[in-house]
Amino acid sequence: MAKIEINLTKRDACPYCGSGLRKVLFALERYSVCRCKSCKGVFSDPYLSEKGAEKIFSEPDSVGVINTEVESYYDREFVLANSRHTFKVFDWLLDFLEKNVSGRKLLDVGFGMGLFLEKSRRRGWECRGIDFSDEYYKYAKETMGLDVMKKKISEFTGYDEEFDVIILWDVIEHLDDPGETLARLRGMLKPGGVLAIATPNEKSLLAFLAKFIYVIGFGLIKGPLSSVYVLEHPLFFDKKSLRKLLERNGFDIVLSKQDETDIERLNLGKLKKIIVKIIFFLSRSMRMSNRIIVIAEK
Ligand SMILES: [Zn+2]
16 A cells, blocks of 8 residues: 555644634644633644645545555445445435425535435435545546536535535534535525534543543553544534534534444454444443434524
């Protein structure tokens, strides 16, 4: 595999509210996880910027460079063959949207492997999407025949029509300026249109256990925390902080629910997989699962 350099950017201000006051929660190997003293938002510093991420992920063979456990997570054939949870969640979301939204025009921002676009098209939605990756774009356009654009989110000003639904799946945690992006996407929705977001949950049982190990190890055992507060994510949300950000940018929350990482998509050893499965089982009953889905209305 080619050696790919990862450059992190220093932050001066909170990415949510612009405040310069913060508390360092954990000092990890290459970055610290901080909490803004003003808005309580959690972020990393230094961080992987949108530009930095585009540079890494537009290289061939870049998947798995930062974390080998996610190599299979983005392998289309592997996901199609092994994943049930991912598609179950897609079906749940489409069921909800079809019941609650009258129009059928959908935009997937950061469509990735195009799995959601493919599924929604099959269910009769009129789908469009953007992604910065050349590989994903070409596959979606040429092989799948989808109506997509190769575009960075920061440079995306919209199509010539408004949408009933915008999907932001595993994207918000990668943004430089989440408030600005949300406000811009809001402008692309029809009145009453909805935005559906999925992102990791910072207040999960998994994160709690990783923090516990970090604290009892006097800050020396950083491994578990580094796989919760991953380098690829400059921003970390929980239900409350995501709600606050959405409301500040003109959205009303319609629904929020727990979800969990589709473990069958990860490249974990047998023992690790069993441990994670037990933690996920407990997380469900404690309402501390490691992902959140929020649906918000314009
Ligand atoms: Zn702040």
